[in-house]
Amino acid sequence: MFPEQLHYNVAPFIDRFVKWLVSAWGPFFDGLSNLVLQMLLHIEHFLKWLPWWAWILIVTLLAWRLTHNWLKTILPGVLIFTIGMFGLWEVAMETLGIVIIAVLISLVVGIPVGIAMSSSERVNAVITPILDAMQTMPSLVYLIPALMLFGLGKVPGVFATVIYALPPVVRLTNLGIRQVSREVQEAALVFGASRWQMMKEVRFPLAMPTIMAGINQTTMLALSMVVIASMIGAGGLGEEVLKATNRVAVGKGFEAGWAIVVLAIVIDRISQAAAKSWEPPQN
């Protein structure tokens, strides 16, 4: 066995660090927590306020606008209808609320970080391993610090979800901007584009299809993490799955699982179609 003398643990230091964070930065985390909670409640309130048929109508219209294909238009509405049919409408809206806010936070943080990575090799070299770590770490691990900093409930659920869902949008923003053709950038430069104009007029719009793919990935990951986050009290569909698992209620578990899949399919299809509308026109 490994010699006893060489045993050394970093766990106590990390514990102490998190404890220090909680005590020294307590007010900050409280404020942050409050802010996120308020935003979340507003979004949730709105989602639940909108009647179910209005939802189906909106989704159907959106699908028609984006796809112009009648099967792809009908399907999302029908799928959403089944969520209500199983009596899971309200919890599905809770899940959707957390996904929306987690994605919003991810974009606000992720897109600027991606832009910074694309314009500096040094930033790129620092951030890339962090993203790698975020993606390889088991998602349950994020629950612990989120729990310590924000306690039980929806807010730590949101933060754990953000950490898990952030990497794709950062990576794909970076990639998309790096892929912008050198020739187009050179032309913009010679006509006197400032750094800001280059980003706003050339690099960002041309990277947009790739960035949209990143947003789509981030949304999908957020949805899958929200289910796990229900273990620390985030509520929503994940909680239904958890309850069903604990009681070995296979049927209930299926219904809740189905609702999650439906949300995933609908969000995925709509955001992919939206991404396509950003691509420059071909012949």
Added chain:
Amino acid sequence: MTDANCSDTLVEINGLWKVFTDRPVDFDLQYEDAMENLEDNGAVVAVRDVSFQVKRGEVFVIMGLSGSGKSTLIRCISRLVEPTQGEIIVKGQNVLEMDEQQLLEFRRYETAMVFQHYGLLPHRNVIENVAFGLKLRGVSERERNERARTAIARVGLEGWENHYPSQLSGGMRQRVGIARALVQETDLLLMDEPFSGLDPLIRREMQDTLIRLQKEVNKTIVFVTHDLGEAIRLGDRMAVMRQGQFVQQGTPEEIMNNPADEYVERFVADERALLSGKGRQPVYFPSKSRLTKKAKSTSPSAPLAAAGAEVK
């Protein structure tokens, strides 16, 4: 530099060097030894002590084969490529001494450029592409659309304003590129092999368009090409470039009649053969001889003169 002719010299380049290297260059470029030493260490000397002047309203053609440094040279003028040493004076301003903001203004108001690969914005339509430079200057949308329309008409693209680059042919894309440069109304126009990517018929047509436009707008043009025929057709004066150096400078006639060395002689013999092969008039359509030349010259080792001799 400060002689009486200064006022009608628009561009003046003195002792320009561009060395591509991964370490800072701090050497005295005057010494041949220093250069050789540098090249042994993996540096590439793209532009080697080049000097020339371009007068207002003149078309100055830089001709050279690929890898001769001509594209690097033209990019130095607007500092898309940062020169290693030398002097670039445009309208009396030293371009290399400009700070970031001055350079931005210089690029916006004093130069415009046309590229071989067009460099159009794929997500913007023709009119937005043409008006792009004006947008960067902060011109209002109404005014820039109006001016863009005039420029589009000038290059013969009316009715295509709302099409996207991907919907246009190569020749039409380059017309957009030219319109985008013209709309800037700058004195100096830089053209980097603008017609090289086009097939011979269209190339001819575009050359004629440029000659017509030049009569109308009378710009000062620095034009880069690998085609001596094009250089002779378009240039008021020209330079032959090889391995970063100007081998010869002069009017096309001077170069045709008195090639400075064997290298230039090979080009000239080839071009002469082309012209005499089909009588005195310029070749308007790709005749057999022209095709023969193109086919031969694609192989880098085939001496150009040999191809010309065959046609004779």
